[in-house]
Amino acid sequence: GSLRVNVSTGGFRAIVELYAGPL
DSSP: OOOOOOTTTTHHHHHHHHHHTTO
16 A cells, blocks of 8 residues: 555554555
8 A cells, every 4th residue: 555654553554555565
């Protein structure tokens, strides 16, 4: 999905988005 980095979630969200890609 979109690469969104939230302070609440930290880097975890970014990693998941990168792994998921277009999903």
